Amino acid sequence: MSRLLRFLPLALLALVIVGLVWRLANPSDTAVRSQMVGKPAPSFTATPALPGREGLTSAALADGTPKLVNFFASWCVPCIAEAPVLMELKRRGVTIEGIAVRDRPEDIAVFLQQHGDPFARIGADPQSKAQFAFGSAGVPESFVIDGRGIVRLQHVGPIAAGDIPTILVALEAAR
Amino acid sequence: MNRLLLIIALLSATPAFADSTMPPAYWANRQLPDARQEAQAVSLMEELRCLVCQGQSIADSDAELAGDMRDLVRRRIATGERPAAVRAWLVERYGNWVSYRPPSAPVAWPLWLAPIVLLGAGVLLARSRLKRRNAQ
Numbered sequence: 286m287s288r289l290l291r292f293l294p295l296a297l298l299a300l301v302i303v304g305l306v307w308r309l310a311n312p313s314d315t316a317v318r319s320q321m322v323g324k325p326a327p328s329f330t331a332t333p334a335l336p337g338r339e340g341l342t343s344a345a346l347a348d349g350t351p352k353l354v355n356f357f358a359s360w361c362v363p364c365i366a367e368a369p370v371l372m373e374l375k376r377r378g379v380t381i382e383g384i385a386v387r388d389r390p391e392d393i394a395v396f397l398q399q400h401g402d403p404f405a406r407i408g409a410d411p412q413s414k415a416q417f418a419f420g421s422a423g424v425p426e427s428f429v430i431d432g433r434g435i436v437r438l439q440h441v442g443p444i445a446a447g448d449i450p451t452i453l454v455a456l457e458a459a460r
Numbered sequence: 461m462n463r464l465l466l467i468i469a470l471l472s473a474t475p476a477f478a479d480s481t482m483p484p485a486y487w488a489n490r491q492l493p494d495a496r497q498e499a500q501a502v503s504l505m506e507e508l509r510c511l512v513c514q515g516q517s518i519a520d521s522d523a524e525l526a527g528d529m530r531d532l533v534r535r536r537i538a539t540g541e542r543p544a545a546v547r548a549w550l551v552e553r554y555g556n557w558v559s560y561r562p563p564s565a566p567v568a569w570p571l572w573l574a575p576i577v578l579l580g581a582g583v584l585l586a587r588s589r590l591k592r593r594n595a596q
Contacts, residue, residue, distance in 0.1 A: 315514060317511055317554060317557075318555070319553060319554070320551075320552060320553055320554060320555045321553060327553075358480060360479070360480045360481060386480075387480035387482045387524065387528075388480065388482070389481075389482070392481075411482065412485045412528050412531055412532075413485075413524075413525055413528035413529075414528075414532065416525075416528075417528070417529065417532060417550070417553065418553070419553070420553030420554050422511035422512070422525070422554075423511070423512070423525070
């Protein structure tokens with residue numbers, strides 16, 4: 286018994302090493318999942334992010350048509366990659382509402398001019414308040430909201446061209 | 461010469477972090493005038509996880525989002541909201557993950573019981589060892 290016991294530390298070490306190698310090969314998912322999925326969209330009021338444009342309130346989200354709420358920022362590099370995909374979604378008839386996180390009107394105007402403007406309304410979120418209300422942890426991030434104003438899907442990170450079917454299916458289901 | 465170039469390059473490099481150019485939120489790095497409320501806010505901030513640098517509390521983190529969350533905590537505490545209510549508001553959105561204080565729900569019972577079990581096991585082990593030594 287003591288002979289076998291002698292190898293126990295070695296076996297434990299081997300176990301630890303196997304665990305470490307496995308974790309290196311399969312990095313854990315660090316995306317923060319919002320707990321708001323399945324619940325009514327939180328109440329918030331975002332003033333217009335650009336002069337002459339409409340801001341965004343939670344009341345406007347429950348008007349009967351499903352929507353995509355997109356958190357973005359002019360200083361966010363992945364948002365540039367996402368912009369053409371949002372334009373494609375808009376072309377396919379998706380209503381996209383924008384929330385500009387920690388941004389200035391002049392910077393947003395330049396960003397939209399350069400990369401396209403897919404947004405129906407754009408609310409300003411200078412202190413990330415709407416972001417916290419949604420349980421969101423960064424930009425870009427998007428939420429599918431159904432016609433009754435209930436959060437149906439969270440997409441963390443930029444929507445890639447390959448994600449379009451998933452988003453469209455979620456929007457269809459939210460009808 | 462190379463070293464000088466390296467130093468210049470390091471000084472001019474911007475952090476890999478994507479951050480906005482906006483100043484920090486008003487209450488991000490400012491203490492509340494009421495010392496009792498500030499103490500409440502700080503002890504709560506030390507137990508809330510930063511969403512960006514996930515091993516740090518928002519009290520320790522320099523991330524903009526952590527600054528905005530400190531602003532949110534201080535504003536709510538200043539209006540008289542209880543720290544437990546502020547924590548519950550965040551847990552409702554981000555899950556228990558956002559709070560460093562384990563909940564008292566059944567899922568966390570092993571965590572609370574572990575120290576007692578380990579202490580008990582230690583006492584038993586020490587007793588059997590001491591007994592054996594005395595017998596010799």
